[in-house]
Amino acid sequence: MVIDLLTKRYPGMRAWLMQRLTAFAMAAYSIMLLVRIIILQPAVYEEWLSFFQPIWFRIASWLFWICLSVHAWLGVRDVFKDYVPDYDIRVVLLKLLATLLWAYIAWASWLFLVR
Amino acid sequence: MQNNEPKIKSEAKQKNRPKNLNLTTIRLPINALVSILHRATGCILFLILPAILLLLQLSLSSAQHFEMVVSILHSPFTKLMLLGLAWAFFHHFFAGIRHLAMDVHWMTTLMKARYTSKVTLVLGALATFIVALKLWF
Numbered sequence: 001m002v003i004d005l006l007t008k009r010y011p012g013m014r015a016w017l018m019q020r021l022t023a024f025a026m027a028a029y030s031i032m033l034l035v036r037i038i039i040l041q042p043a044v045y046e047e048w049l050s051f052f053q054p055i056w057f058r059i060a061s062w063l064f065w066i067c068l069s070v071h072a073w074l075g076v077r078d079v080f081k082d083y084v085p086d087y088d089i090r091v092v093l094l095k096l097l098a099t100l101l102w103a104y105i106a107w108a109s110w111l112f113l114v115r
Numbered sequence: 116m117q118n119n120e121p122k123i124k125s126e127a128k129q130k131n132r133p134k135n136l137n138l139t140t141i142r143l144p145i146n147a148l149v150s151i152l153h154r155a156t157g158c159i160l161f162l163i164l165p166a167i168l169l170l171l172q173l174s175l176s177s178a179q180h181f182e183m184v185v186s187i188l189h190s191p192f193t194k195l196m197l198l199g200l201a202w203a204f205f206h207h208f209f210a211g212i213r214h215l216a217m218d219v220h221w222m223t224t225l226m227k228a229r230y231t232s233k234v235t236l237v238l239g240a241l242a243t244f245i246v247a248l249k250l251w252f
Contacts, residue, residue, distance in 0.1 A: 020218060023211050030208065045181040052175060072161050079158060107168050115175065 019074045022067035029064040058112045065108040069101045149232040153210040156203040163200060194250050198243065205242040209235045
């Protein structure tokens with residue numbers, strides 16, 4: 001029954017669950033980041049570079065950004081649904097939002113994984 | 116599914132209805148306040164995403180750029196903005212955790228929800244206060 005709720009027949013349930021899962025993952029990452037900053041206290045450029053050097057941290061940051069994108073998509077989409085009653089305008093805004101979030105993902109991927 | 120709602124409402128009920136929605140006449144209950152702030156801070160956090168990426172990009176690109184970013188972040192105006200953004204983050208963080216708790220049916224009665232609303236506001240303010248201490252002292 002629970003699994004049935006998560007199939008394509010109930011997209012709202014999927015959105016609801018994704019919003020929560022991404023929130024949980026981002027909360028965990030935020031605490032990790034805060035603790036890491038407090039422990040390492042990067043103050044000069046070299047320290048800042050080595051702060052971003054470990055591959056596990058880069059992957060974690062990239063995964064954080066993916067969660068952030070999904071979370072922002074669902075959240076801002078809800079805001080548009082509530083405050084933009086005109087369907088055509090809303091579709092344009094949603095396309096703009098998706099383009100922005102994909103561009104941010106590309107940028108973040110370059111920063112965290114390629115650079 | 117059948118719609119069992121009555122189509123015609125009683126006349127007395129209709130007469131007392133306000134004709135327009137005047138936001139200044141509505142006193143926001145604390146739960147509603149925490150809820151709308153959760154939405155507002157979410158929007159703010161979404162809007163600053165490009166700034167975060169830009170500052171990361173600059174700070175990691177070279178030592179000179181790193182110094183530039185540091186000096187930007189140390190200017191009094193930026194500090195004030197950082198404090199506001201820190202509050203936005205922490206409020207969204209704690210209000211989000213409150214939502215997750217309610218999703219697992221914890222603290223869901225009205226009185227408990229009011230209590231956790233207060234806790235959310237206080238924790239957000241406390242975390243912001245600590246950030247303020249870090250920024251200016």
